[in-house]
Amino acid sequence: MDHQDAFRALDRQECLRLLAKVPVGRVVYTRHALPAVLPINFSLDADANVLLRTSPNSELVRAVDGFVVAFEADEYDAATRSGWSVIVTGPATVVTDPAEVERLSETAPASWMPLPESVIVRIEAELVTGRELRGTPGNG
Amino acid sequence: MDHQDAFRALDRQECLRLLAKVPVGRVVYTRHALPAVLPINFSLDADANVLLRTSPNSELVRAVDGFVVAFEADEYDAATRSGWSVIVTGPATVVTDPAEVERLSETAPASWMPLPESVIVRIEAELVTGRELRGTPGNG
Numbered sequence: 001m002d003h004q005d006a007f008r009a010l011d012r013q014e015c016l017r018l019l020a021k022v023p024v025g026r027v028v029y030t031r032h033a034l035p036a037v038l039p040i041n042f043s044l045d046a047d048a049n050v051l052l053r054t055s056p057n058s059e060l061v062r063a064v065d066g067f068v069v070a071f072e073a074d075e076y077d078a079a080t081r082s083g084w085s086v087i088v089t090g091p092a093t094v095v096t097d098p099a100e101v102e103r104l105s106e107t108a109p110a111s112w113m114p115l116p117e118s119v120i121v122r123i124e125a126e127l128v129t130g131r132e133l134r135g136t137p138g139n140g
Numbered sequence: 141m142d143h144q145d146a147f148r149a150l151d152r153q154e155c156l157r158l159l160a161k162v163p164v165g166r167v168v169y170t171r172h173a174l175p176a177v178l179p180i181n182f183s184l185d186a187d188a189n190v191l192l193r194t195s196p197n198s199e200l201v202r203a204v205d206g207f208v209v210a211f212e213a214d215e216y217d218a219a220t221r222s223g224w225s226v227i228v229t230g231p232a233t234v235v236t237d238p239a240e241v242e243r244l245s246e247t248a249p250a251s252w253m254p255l256p257e258s259v260i261v262r263i264e265a266e267l268v269t270g271r272e273l274r275g276t277p278g279n280g
Contacts, residue, residue: 006253023218028168028175035168035175035210039225041218070175078163078181081252085179112221112273113146133252 010130015086016048018073018130023109025073027052027092027123029064036063042071043109050088050123051108055115064092064121071123080135090126094119150270155226156188158213158270163249165213167192167232167263169204176203182211183249190228190263191248195255204232204261211263220275230266234259 010018019025026039038060043051050071054060069092076083095101101120108120150158159165166179178200183191190211194200209232216223235241241260248260 024214024216024223026166026177026212026214028177030170030175034208034229035170037166037168037177037210037212037227039212039214039216039223041221068174070177072166072177072179074164074166074179076164076179081181083164083179087177089174 006133008132008134010084010086010132012128015128015130016044018075018084019048019050019086019088020044022073022075025050025071027060027064028070028072029060029067029092031059031063041109041112042073043107045104045107045122048125048128049090050125051104052121052123053108053111053115053118054121056094056117056119061094061119061121065094067092069123076133077135082133082135084130084132086128086130088123088125088128090124092121092123095122146273148272148274150224150226150272152268155268155270156184158215158224159188159190159226159228160184162213162215165190165211167200167204168210168212169200169207169232171199171203181249181252182213183247185244185247185262188265188268189230190265191244192261192263193248193251193255193258194261196234196257196259201234201259201261205234207232209263216273217275222273222275224270224272226268226270228263228265228268230264232261232263235262 071088074085163181211228214225
């Protein structure tokens with residue numbers, strides 16, 4: 001079995017179905033020219049964009065607003081060495097239009113942290129890729 | 141409760157103890173000037189550096205060899221809105237010295253994919269940071 005065969009690429013619909021299953025993903029971005037990553041709970045809007053809620057003064061907002069980021073979610077099972085991962089890549093923006101904030105307020109997740117004030121960050125699902133690793137017997 | 145209080149910073153020892161609990165983390169790097177991320181199983185060497193095994197011809201090797209990357213692992217519980225995440229940041233290198241490859245061959249993980257040939261990638265634990273999110277009651 002070639003190692004390429006162990007992976008199966010997932011189509012956009014499969015990716016979005018899997019993304020909707022998990023509450024937490026990871027924002028991948030650049031901070032001071034170094035790779036940075038932050039796990040955070042999320043939801044998807046009707047267009048499959050990723051929605052986050054965070055503090056308006058957070059480092060995350062300063063680092064990602066207006067920039068292309070990746071958002072990754074996955075699940076795996078160590079016993080069967082199987083799992084999947086999905087990555088959404090696109091520009092992140094703080095939603096500032098009041099009508100849009102109102103429209104998204106039901107869809108956007110509640111923060112897992114108590115926040116005195118919060119903003120919604122949207123990551124546009126420009127590129128959605130995913131792959132599934134089928135279980136293989138242990139080889140070491 | 142201020143939202144800052146919801147997080148507790150973890151010291152290096154706590155970070156390494158938590159890292160050792162999970163088999164899979166995520167390499168965070170830059171590809172074609174865009175943020176990229178790849179989940180992969182890993183182990184830690186005696187100096188707490190992250191060890192991965194992958195194909196010598198992989199895109200990952202081309203993208204990370206000689207560059208500073210981040211490596212993230214986490215666990216969370218949606219029911220209690222609690223969890224932790226640990227991030228190791230440092231230069232990644234393919235281990236090429238035969239004596240070093242031999243020395244690390246027991247410690248480096250077996251790939252979850254069958255690989256016709258493999259190399260060990262080491263991410264130096266130059267910076268190890270982590271935080272714990274204590275559970276908070278749901279607020280919406």
